[in-house]
Amino acid sequence: MASKREPERITDLSRLRAFMNPLRMQLYRLLYAAGTATASQLAEHVDGTPSLVSYHLRKLAEHGFVAQAEGENGDGRERWWRVASAEGWGFRESDFAGTPEGAAAVGAVTRGIHDTRVAQYRTYLDQRSAWGKEWTDAAFSSEWLLDLTPAELAKMNEELEELARRWRERGRAASADGDTENREHVSVHLYGFPFRP
Structure with missing residues (x-):
């Protein structure tokens, strides 16, 4: 029987704080969906510059959330990125509730997650007629x-x-x-x- 793969559980406050920046949350979600991408490709989706996106990807990499993608085709001038774990990550509020800093980080990250989810759903609602009957009936x-x-x-x-x-x-x-x-x-x-x- 295969072992059950689970999301990584974050218990370190400095790692959780990496996602207090809403752009990092958005970049992580885009990269998770895309599989691999360059900073330039991601920048097109977040209305940012490739240099700004590169900076935030490097910060996510410092905390082990993203990594350079190996073996991507290209001319070698731009780095390809991927999420570090295919299973994603999660956290428990109780792991951070003991300090004001931990509680503030949990609040900020949780609101950021919620905001990105709401924005994603609103985008679908605005564009649902373009998806066609099969998809709108299934949603x-x-x-x-x-x-x-x-x-x-x-x-x-x-x-x-x-x-x-x-x-x-x-x-x-x-x-x-x-x-x-x-x-x-x-x-x-x-x-x-x-x-x-």
């Missing part, structure tokens, strides 16, 4: 109101992560086998949090 936005304990919410999260992992591996395997027809990047955002009406 979804759902909300469920549940009565759970913290342990049940944590278990539900584990089950959803396992489901997403299976579908990610299925897509990777199909792409590796050359099955790329009608295959697009798909972003799935799920949130689970307590609230009181």
